Amino acid sequence: MKQKFDIITSTCVPLPLENVDTDQIIPARFLKATTREESFFGDNLFRDWRYRPDGTPNKDFVLNDPAYSGCILVAGKNFGSGSSREHAAWAIAGYGFRVVISSFFADIHKNNELNNFVLPVQVSEDFLAELFASIKADAKTQVTVDLPAQTVTNLATGRSEQFEINGYKKHCLMNGLDDIDFLVQNQIKTELWEQQNK
């Protein structure tokens, strides 16, 4: 948590499925924790895809394939749809991912990732398809995510793309700051708004 963000180069874990919902990222029965132990959520990331009903690892699932590792998750379009559970972002962070690359993110989940210092990087469909192909051809394909420059580069092909993030959030990620600090510091403005809107 709150690991400052700069430039990351890593191999990737590919999950070429679309519409991965947060119920798959962390099933509801793991939401009963009252603390934020990321290791607990990380251990249960993609629980029902990762393990068979008898608790043994599902060898067909990418997290159990020793060929793939790294702190970048590459996922199909519309990642994180459905439930607002921030536990999904805790599970992703707890597993050790620091970046998720997809061509489209669901709104609430995207914010949840940002609030947990996991960087959602939205790329074009083309870029994503090429990246999946690169990883398929060579599991050791590396990607560089440069937050200061807002670029993502597939090192196998050299293809690079700009990604969007607002200046405020970029500053927060690079400096380990969060929104609550900002909002508490701005309480005078909130009180002023309240007086004007009674």
Added chain:
Amino acid sequence: MNTLFDKIWDRHVVQQVEDGPTQLYIDRLYCHEVTSPQAFDGMRVRGLKCFRPEKIFCMPDHNTPTHDQDKPIADPVSKAQVDALARNAAEFGLTHYGMMSKDNGIIHVVGPEKGLSLPGMTIVCGDSHTSTHGAMGAVAFGIGTSEVEMVMASQCILQQKPKSMRININGQLGKGVTAKDVALYLMAQLTTSGATGYFVEYAGDVITALSMEGRLTLCNLSIEMGARGGFIAPDETTFAYLKGREYVPKGEAWDKAVAYWKTLKSGDDAVFDRELTFDAADIEPRITYGTNPGMGIGITERIPEQGGTSNPGFQRALDYMGFKPGQKLLGTKVDYVFLGACTNGRIEDFRAFASIVEGRRKADSVVAWLVPGSWAVDLQIREEGLDKILQAAGFEIRQPGCSACLAMNDDKIPAGKLAVSTSNRNFEGRQGPGARTILASPLTAAAAAVTGVITDPRELV
């Protein structure tokens, strides 16, 4: 420009952060037991008090059992989470409607029925179905736990302003077609990400004619097409629903409030980033066949043929559901029926269900769970005598809560079993590991419950 969404949003802007999000004032925060404990922890770590505790309302709903609520919760982990909410609410000075309190129920059912969600408000909760409250003419949306903590600490949230969309549905709904079917139709048209990045205003003849319960169902499902929220401009239906409710202004304050609420509509010159129009005549009772709510068909239609290698998600979903491309689902054997959830756990939903089962019998092969959305709904069911009709037909009414919608309590659909559910999500494992879910309206659920198979409710209405 000049949409109702703009009017409500712009009025709540405390400041625009330079090259960043908007600091938005929040009128109402709801907390349930699942997505709040880590926010309360964060407040304690920072040594903060809630900035405006009187604007925050808490109630457990996800873990609550739907039987024997007067006894301690058997599952110790669920009990710990429910107890933590009570303790946290007391420590931070927040209103808490505990289990067995007559005020308890699903947060998205209780908020509107107590008049806590009002036109023109900004409303948030750590729950994606917070969009429900948009039916009152409010800007309501789901947030994460870090954002819950933001609101506790400052009564504000930092958000990028979403784009605006208007969806018009004109004409008149046919017999046996409900707000749920409208929503399932829209999801299939737009897909589960078609409205991502947008706030949706619903308008048109069909929307104007909908009851408050129907509007709540429709707005509830906005998130299932990706929209952060959906809302309906307040009108006489809204005012009639609200008048006299516990937290609604009374007397002179009521008149003043209504006068303001009447101004809450999009201007004739309003410009939406996207506008779509549909015809009610195209909507029949709907069911889903796959593992996201956008994978739906008219009840008489066949599952699409698309699939193969070009769409691995489609085949994967059908494999999970045990269905084949091109298959018709009418006549398919059903194991479970669930009536309830923040989507369809209101009085009108129970009236609809009862209207079909009256004078018929529950099929012996079906296990049916009927779960009111709140104790207030439960009371009204009994006052209207619906309980007698349901019992005579072989159904029992359980105690309020989220129940089998997400199976955080004991109400889990067993692996492999097929459920017709009035809830909101048919994701893999949503209603229990391996459970197979078909989303439908209360009428369609009732038709399945009495026949034991997927049945067009129009044959029984």
